Amino acid sequence: MPGRRSALGIGAAVRAGAISAVEVVEEAIAAARRLDPVLHFLEGLDVRGARAAARRVDGGLLAGVPFxxxxxxxVESPLVERLVAAGAVPIGWSTRARPGARSQTFGWNGTDYTRNPWDLTRSPGGSTAGGAAAVAAGVVPLATGGDSGGSLRIPASFCGVVGFKGTYGRIPRPSRGLGGLVTAGVIGANLDDVIIATSIATGSHRLDPAALPLWPVPTTPDRPWRVAYHSTLGVPPVDPAVDRVIRDRLAATGLEVIDVPLELQPTEDAWLPLSGLDNGRGIDPAAANRAREVRDHNNIALADLFTQVDALVTPTTLTVAHGYDQHDETIVTGDPCWVFNVTGHPAVSVPAGRADGLPVGLQVVAPHGSDDVALAVARRLLVDLPVPPVH
Known part of the structure; x- marks a missing residue:
């Protein structure tokens, strides 16, 4: 899409008659056909369905927006259903990690691994690999995904775009897992696009009546936010180059950074059994009790932290994008992310700059329900990166 148009810009142009939904969708299809042989981000392209849907577009905030x-x-996903109801047009399906892969920070289309548009030797992250690569390369302004351990935020970090996991239940899902890890969401090149798409998708749904209420587009005023910065939340250390980019960005924005200790219990003690529950596997009662202990302890520790600061800032990933061919290795670069799937806090990844020419993402976390605060702080910290070399 020439110039990597924003979703909101496309919607406004289509409603004004400056361009038709069909024209926008044809541009996206052409870009997908041109770039997929290089980036391998598509699981499938639905040309016929996309064209038919574009012809039916009749207004809506996201009129004609391809995703x-x-x-x-x-197919009954409330997220997809509500984006389409707002005028958005799905053009196909993006890749995710290969089933059974040792690490989930890759994408696989059945024959090849998804590549990062910043460097074709690198992975775009995962598991929402293809969506992040396509958004970064300007094929579409939005892509959907789910986040059970960083699957929106990790690829957003690797590809220099925005990935938002709202408070648990922010967007309804077709079926809630028993472990309570997965939150549906979107990746976008533009923070406002991600906010609007999230807002559109919120509210209780017949498939998920326990979802949180409708979340209007936030109007949180900018103010002198107080934040805590932790370069790591587990055992693995952050790469010094990533840490330096984020510290420099915090200093440049003038946010008040408060040194607040944070002692968390090991996330894996909770995430592994909870993931088993989410995926329909039985777990040992002792493991279930331990998962509850970790979740409770970490929620209390974070609640105490948020009595002193508005938000917590961390690296989204401990490193920049790793090689796409490291898929047989166990990689823990997304360690700061899965903490907040266990606790359910809102967390957003935005680009903070670059290290070694590759994007560095920072993560902003806020108290439960304070998605607007996480996004407001992230807006202060994000850096608008140029379009990557492959676009």
Missing amino acids: LIKVRTP
């Missing part, structure tokens, strides 16, 4: 759906997303 990709993460492969294996249920």
